[in-house]
Amino acid sequence: MKIAVIGAGSWGTALAQVLATNGANVGLWARKPEVVKAINAEHRNTRYFPDEELSAGIVATTSYRDTLLRARGVLVVTPSHLLRGVGRALADVVDAEMPVLICSKGAEADTGLLPVAVMEQELGNRDRIAVLSGPNHAEEVIKGQPSASVVACSSPETAVFFRDALANDTFRAYTSDDTVGVELCAAFKNVIAIAVGVSYGLGFGDNTAAMLITRGLAEMSRMVVACGGEALTCMGLAGAGDMVVTCMSRHSRNRRFGEEYVVRGRTLADFEADNHMVVEGALACKTLDVLAREHGVDLPITDTVRAIVWEGADPREAALLLGDRPLTTEFYGL
């Protein structure tokens, strides 16, 4: 069986390797010809994983049409701000039944639309559009270290199709029908990871990090419930699981950006350019604000991250303001 993967950054490459390890032929779309050449000739993605040998079952190309040719399903693994453009391009090459798994974590700028809704607008047929999320740093998944993730979709058949394509002894995949919950968890945890990075950058310790993680989970739960998702999803792999790993792992770009912003004064543009990698939380703190206003949800940590990253707020003063709000019950708004 052939599966297509759109995006040959860290996560697209790692997922292509999981699929190929499971026996699939993988068509991998990369935008740079030199990445395609290295993958096909040397079985390496020299830009993101120079030390990992990729399966010979992965064939890269810069053509959407060739990537999708005879594929039974497609994974979209680009940064979230590119999703609408990818959906538009895919509309020309996929039929109305092709299962689509979105692996990006974020929401659309300006509209606040979540990935499945964006893709549905471009491709139609929501039941064939699923989303993948969980505590999955690509650097560990590509090495086959034990990990788990959730495939969420309104259609159990689509969820099971992708679950079975991805699952193996070291990559457990669970299914869920709470797409909105899983998508919001994915967008939120990146924002909170920036907050944790800022906190360590300011010299605060592990108590502060644990506070931000758990209050971040409360913030996430308020939003998930307000948008029609399930609070329990926030306790699962896409919620608490991904929150913990992104806030605590040395691999997290979001956490590292937050820390380097404070300690080294590095801007978002510099950080992303130097690493060739996205910091999804920087965009998400703005897009989640659109949703929060729409649903009247209080997001104090998200607001603080946005003030620091986009409005020039001093990180230490912003942190003090966060602690200076009226005291209330632990699970207000739920």
Ligand SMILES: NC(=O)C1=CN([C@@H]2O[C@H](COP(=O)(O)OP(=O)(O)OC[C@H]3O[C@@H](n4cnc5c(N)ncnc54)[C@H](OP(=O)(O)O)[C@@H]3O)[C@@H](O)[C@H]2O)C=CC1
């Ligand atoms: N990395 C991880 O561990 C995980 C990431 N994710 C999510 O997956 C998504 C993709 O992230 P990831 O794989 O890490 O990406 P990376 O940050 O590793 O790399 C960015 C990718 O985006 C591509 N890109 C950048 N700008 C454009 C553009 N204008 N047009 C087309 N492609 C572009 C880059 O291509 P090029 O190399 O040519 O610049 C590269 O493939 C994100 O939403 C992320 O949150 C989810 C789980 C784990």
Ligand SMILES: O=C(CO)COP(=O)(O)O
């Ligand atoms: O989503 C991720 C891990 O599950 C990756 O997080 P970062 O983008 O912060 O590295």
